[in-house]
Amino acid sequence: xxxxxxLVAGLLAVGSLLLTACGGGTADxxxxxxxxxxxxxxxxxDAGAFTNQLKTGVAAAKAATEVVNAAGGxxxxxxxxxxxxxxxxxxxxxxxxxxxxxxAKPDAYxxxxxxxxxxxxxxxxxxxxxxxxDSGNAAETNKPSTNPYAFxxxxxxxxxxxxxxxxxxxxxxxxxxxxxxxxxxxxxxGATATETYKAKGYEVNAVExxxxxxxxxxxxxxxxxxxxxxxxxxxYGAPVGYxxxxxxxxxxxVPLLGDTSVTATPLVTQLPPDGMVGTPEVANxxxxxxxxxxxxxxxxxxxxxxxxxKAQGQIFGSLNNCFNYDAIMLLAAAGNNAKSSAxxxxxxxxxxxxxNANAGTAVYPAYxxxxxxxxxxxxxxxxxxxxxxxxxxxxxxxxxx
Amino acid sequence: xxxxxxxxxxGAVYALVAVxxxxxxxxxxxxxxxxxxxxxxxxxxxxxxxVTLKLPTVIVIIMAMTAVMxxxxxxxxxxxxxxxxxxxxLITTLGFGTVLTGLVQVIWGTQPLQVPFAGGDEVLTxxxxxxxxxxxxxxxxxxxxVVAISAYTQRRLNGLALVAMSQDEEAATLRGVSVRKLTFxxxxxxxxxxxxxxxxxxxxxxAVATLGAALALKGFVALAIGGFGxxxxxxxxxxxxxxxxxxxxxxxxxxxxxLSVFAILLLVLLIRPTGLFGRVQERTV
Numbered sequence: 001x002x003x004x005x006x007l008v009a010g011l012l013a014v015g016s017l018l019l020t021a022c023g024g025g026t027a028d029x030x031x032x033x034x035x036x037x038x039x040x041x042x043x044x045x046d047a048g049a050f051t052n053q054l055k056t057g058v059a060a061a062k063a064a065t066e067v068v069n070a071a072g073g074x075x076x077x078x079x080x081x082x083x084x085x086x087x088x089x090x091x092x093x094x095x096x097x098x099x100x101x102x103x104a105k106p107d108a109y110x111x112x113x114x115x116x117x118x119x120x121x122x123x124x125x126x127x128x129x130x131x132x133x134d135s136g137n138a139a140e141t142n143k144p145s146t147n148p149y150a151f152x153x154x155x156x157x158x159x160x161x162x163x164x165x166x167x168x169x170x171x172x173x174x175x176x177x178x179x180x181x182x183x184x185x186x187x188x189x190g191a192t193a194t195e196t197y198k199a200k201g202y203e204v205n206a207v208e209x210x211x212x213x214x215x216x217x218x219x220x221x222x223x224x225x226x227x228x229x230x231x232x233x234x235x236y237g238a239p240v241g242y243x244x245x246x247x248x249x250x251x252x253x254v255p256l257l258g259d260t261s262v263t264a265t266p267l268v269t270q271l272p273p274d275g276m277v278g279t280p281e282v283a284n285x286x287x288x289x290x291x292x293x294x295x296x297x298x299x300x301x302x303x304x305x306x307x308x309x310k311a312q313g314q315i316f317g318s319l320n321n322c323f324n325y326d327a328i329m330l331l332a333a334a335g336n337n338a339k340s341s342a343x344x345x346x347x348x349x350x351x352x353x354x355x356n357a358n359a360g361t362a363v364y365p366a367y368x369x370x371x372x373x374x375x376x377x378x379x380x381x382x383x384x385x386x387x388x389x390x391x392x393x394x395x396x397x398x399x400x401x
Numbered sequence: 402x403x404x405x406x407x408x409x410x411x412g413a414v415y416a417l418v419a420v421x422x423x424x425x426x427x428x429x430x431x432x433x434x435x436x437x438x439x440x441x442x443x444x445x446x447x448x449x450x451x452v453t454l455k456l457p458t459v460i461v462i463i464m465a466m467t468a469v470m471x472x473x474x475x476x477x478x479x480x481x482x483x484x485x486x487x488x489x490x491l492i493t494t495l496g497f498g499t500v501l502t503g504l505v506q507v508i509w510g511t512q513p514l515q516v517p518f519a520g521g522d523e524v525l526t527x528x529x530x531x532x533x534x535x536x537x538x539x540x541x542x543x544x545x546x547v548v549a550i551s552a553y554t555q556r557r558l559n560g561l562a563l564v565a566m567s568q569d570e571e572a573a574t575l576r577g578v579s580v581r582k583l584t585f586x587x588x589x590x591x592x593x594x595x596x597x598x599x600x601x602x603x604x605x606x607x608a609v610a611t612l613g614a615a616l617a618l619k620g621f622v623a624l625a626i627g628g629f630g631x632x633x634x635x636x637x638x639x640x641x642x643x644x645x646x647x648x649x650x651x652x653x654x655x656x657x658x659x660l661s662v663f664a665i666l667l668l669v670l671l672i673r674p675t676g677l678f679g680r681v682q683e684r685t686v
Contacts, residue, residue, distance in 0.1 A: 051511055182655065210655045212615050214414065214606050217407035218650035218658075238513040238609045249524055249531050250403060266512050273452045273515055 036080035037073060037341055039065070039328060040097065040106035042117045044087030050113035052316035054088055056394075057112025057135065057324050059315070063308035064328035067360075074107075074335035079328060082106060088113040090120035097121050101128055107341060108331055110324045111136050115185075122150060129343050133330065135323035142374045149343050151350065153323040153367070155260070155290070155382070156375040157192045163288060163383035164193075164232055164257060165200060171255070177228030178206035179219065179243065181235055186211070189234045189259065211239050216246040224252055236261040240268060244281040256285045257385060263287040264317045269391035277388050286385040287396075292363055293319050294386065295395040305362030306393050319363050319394035326361035333359035402530025404647055410536035410605065412643025413543035417598045418620025419627065419635030420546060421591050427554075427630055428587030431487040435476055435498030437620055438613035439592055443469045443599015445505055448514045448608040458519040466596035472501070473592025477585050498613055506610045516603030535604035542601055546594070547636040554632075559583075619646075622662060626669050628679025637677065641665070 043058040045051060065079045073079055082100060086092035088111075100106055101124070108131040111117045115136030122140040125132045132150040134141040141150035168176065176197050180190035190206045197204045205226040209219040220243070223231060231254050235243055240262050247256065262268060267275050268282055276282045292302045305325050309315055315322065333356070334349035335341045349355050350369055357366035367376040389396045421436040433439075446468045450461030480493040518535040525532055553559075606612055623642045627634025642662050649661040669677060 051506070208655055210650075210658060212611075213646075213650070213655065213658070214615060215407050215411045215647065217404060218647045219655060221404060221651050222654075237511075238607050238611070241513055241515075241607055245533070249407075249533060251524065251531060267515070273517060275515070 035077065037075075037077040037108075037331075037335070038080050038082055038104060038106040039108045039110060039331070040082045040084055040100055041110040041324065042086055042088060042093045042112055042121075043083040044085050044089075046087050050088050053113040053321050055313065056309075056316045056321040057110075058083055059313040060309050060322035061110055061112075061324035061328055062312045063305065064325040066312075067304075067308055068328055068332040071332070072336075074332050075339060075341045077335075077341055079332070086117070088117055090116045093117040094120045094124065097124060106130055107343070108133065108327075110134075110327050112321075112324060122147065126150065131331070131343050131346060133324075133327035135327070137375070144372055144374050149347055151347075151367075151369060151374040152376060153327060153363075154320070155364075155378050157188060158196075159376075159378040159380065159382060160260060160288070161189070161193050161196045162380040164197075165380060167257060167286070167385050168197070168202065168230065171230070173202070173229040173255075175203045175205075175226065175228040175230075177223045177226055177231040177254075178204060179223055179231055179233040179235075180206065180208055181211040181239060182208055183211060185261075186234050193232055209239065209243070211235070213239070214242065216242045217249065220246040220250060220252070224250065224254075228254065230255045230257060232257045232259070234259045234261055236265055237267075240265045241276070244268075244276065244285065247284070248281050253284055258285055258287045260288050260290070260318075260320055260383070263289050263293070264320055266317065266391070268388045269318075269396060271390055275390075277390055282388045285388055287388055288383050288385055289318070289396065290320065290363055290383055292365075293395050294384070294397045295392070296397045298395060299365060301360045301365070302362045304360070306395065309362075310393055315394040317394065318391060318396075322394060323363055326359070326363050326367070329359045329361050330356060330367060402528055403532070404530075404651055405644065406527075406530045406532040406536065408644035408647035409640060410532060410539050410643070411647065412623075412640035413536075413539040414602055414605065414616065414639070415619045415623040415642050416543045416636045416639025417539075417546070417602070418616050419624040419639050420543075420550065420632060421595055421598070422620060422624050423630060423632055423635050424550070424587050424591045424594075426624075429481070429487070429490075429584045431481065431490040432494065432621075433476070433481075433588070433591065434491060434495040434617065435480070435501060435613075436591065436595070437616035438498035438501040439469050439473055439476075439595035440598045440602055440616065441505065441608070441610070441612040442472055442501060443596045444516055444603035444606070444608040444612065445509055445514070445599070446596065447600040447603045448509070448516045451517050452514070462597060462600055464596075465600050466593045469596035469599065470589050470592035473588045473595065474585065476592075477588035481584070481588065482581075498617070502610055502613050509608065509610070511610055513607035513609040516600075516608050518604035522604075533605070535601065539601050539605065542597075543636060543639070547632045551632045559586075619662070622666050625676055626666055628673075628676025631676065631678035634676055634678030 041058055041061050043054055061081055065081045069078050084093055084096040086096050109125050110133055115138040118134045118136035118138035119140055126147045132141055133153055135153040137152045137154045142152055178190055178193045180186045194204045194206045207219050207223045209216055271277050272279060292298050334346045337355045338345040338349040351371055418437050422432055425433040443465045446465040447461055450456045450464050476497050480497040481490055484490050484493050520534040520538060525534060619642055623638035624635050626641055627638030645661055645665055646658050650658040
């Protein structure tokens with residue numbers, strides 16, 4: 001009797017072990033490689049001045065999702081895009097992310113406007129080993145030693161600032177005026193520009209303006225007293241208009257070089273009455289753009305991306321709002337190269353030049369990351385300067401404009 | 402000189418906000434914190450009239466005046482009249498302003514829109530300084546409006562009734578003044594004027610949803626410096642804020658600009674708590 005009881009217990013134990021081994025989890029959950037590759041994106045439709053940026057960022061991610069899924073997904077896993085309706089509110093974004101992790105952990109995370117959300121979610125993403133491709137370029141997401149799964153997408157300050165150097169050299173400018181706003185980004189722009197140009201031997205004077213001010217005459221007059229050969233300026237929205245009007249009012253015909261945020265302001269890329277293209281206000285202005293923003297010379301990958309994004313909705317502003325297209329293309333390329341969608345293998349693949357240079361990205365042709373620096377190491381000639389012209393579908397220089 | 406003109410034109414914008422605050426304050430002893438947003442709506446209606454509908458200036462002005470008057474009248478009905486005390490009205494009018502900002506964003510978006518000026522956009526040179534025609538118009542309009550309103554309140558029966566209400570609401574009621582009607586009329590007139598202000602301010606500031614927030618605080622400071630209830634005080638306060646802001650930004654940097662404006666406000670309030678032209682009503686009990 002004792003031996004028979006032992007046999008039954010043994011059979012039950014073996015049976016239960018076999019069932020566990022064969023099941024691999026709950027009965028209705030598919031195996032890991034068949035679950036969707038979940039990409040969560042901070043989105044929404046009511047974020048004040050950032051609304052258009054958010055909408056375009058989400059539309060770009062949706063377009064890339066369709067392209068990637070049509071090509072087989074991320075290492076065979078179809079991409080599922082989960083939009084967090086947080087309107088770029090950091091607290092809401094964090095709460096939505098926590099809820100999503102509890103429900104079904106995302107594999108990757110994207111942002112679409114500013115760096116506020118990036119800063120808020122960086123820690124929790126790191127703890128949960130979720131890949132973060134950050135278009136907000138927060139400082140927290142470029143610390144590979146502690147946060148190996150986070151990468152920047154936008155051009156680093158170094159690139160944005162150094163892109164001016166060929167233009168300054170070509171025109172033999174010696175004295176550079178820098179006019180910048182008072183946001184964290186704008187202050188950093190002013191400080192980095194001053195430091196970089198001084199290091200290259202230029203005489204530099206930087207003047208800050210209050211982005212909430214309604215008139216910039218005082219700041220432009222202060223800069224005029226320095227008598228610069230050229231003025232490098234940063235701004236977004238109405239302040240760009242106030243600055244340009246200020247130069248016209250003072251009758252100061254100094255060459256102006258606007259940074260990528262100036263380019264993103266519709267006021268300088270639309271015809272009157274909505275914009276200033278062709279007016280005396282922009283006669284001395286040149287805009288900094290990524291090469292892909294020039295419709296005439298854009299690559300086939302960029303053209304394909306623009307068509308895919310147009311199908312998802314209007315591209316507001318410039319292609320600089322479409323980094324999330326590139327984010328999903330990079331994830332797919334890395335996953336297919338690594339034959340895995342595990343974060344460790346995927347991030348290792350992202351560091352390979354042959355992977356990030358052939359991912360079919362739209363804004364930049366490649367995102368060269370280093371093991372110890374997760375900002376894309378773009379060359380100074382990845383940006384060029386063009387005269388203001390009408391922007392359509394995120395690009396300038398369309399035939400017939 | 403260009404810097405002085407810039408300060409005056411900016412000051413005129415603040416003064417117009419202060420005038421709007423003042424009209425409601427005189428009539429109801431309450432602040433309409435949606436005043437700057439009413440002017441913002443005026444700027445957007447001007448954009449609609451000029452750019453979208455391509456209407457002549459006279460029609461645009463009438464359209465802006467009518468539209469903003471209706472909005473202001475609606476505000477009085479839902480955000481002021483049902484609320485018993487003036488303190489709560491500060492919150493309800495602030496809320497109404499926030500709603501207006503949100504609605505404008507939904508209708509016209511978040512990017513700045515150019516509002517044309519009927520007087521052209523060629524820069525004028527005067528006494529060695531340069532200014533746009535719309536800036537000159539702003540300064541002239543602000544001064545003319547204050548003179549006209551002051552004359553009205555001193556010489557017309559309705560104007561005197563308004564002043565009577567501001568001094569002693571109970572006594573005015575006993576003398577047959579309909580406080581409720583006059584308060585409603587004050588809001589409607591403020592809306593009417595805000596429509597014209599929007600048409601004039603739009604060419605300088607653009608029609609942009611953030612305009613209300615940018616103007617509300619400085620307009621209030623202009624009013625506090627000049628003295629609550631004083632039209633001339635609001636005008637001088639506005640010009641003072643504009644001139645100080647521009648000169649400090651020019652010679653000390655924009656970081657000190659707001660700081661200096663509030664320092665002057667503190668100084669004025671320390672010396673004259675009622676503002677430069679405000680009056681204190683003393684009673685012997």
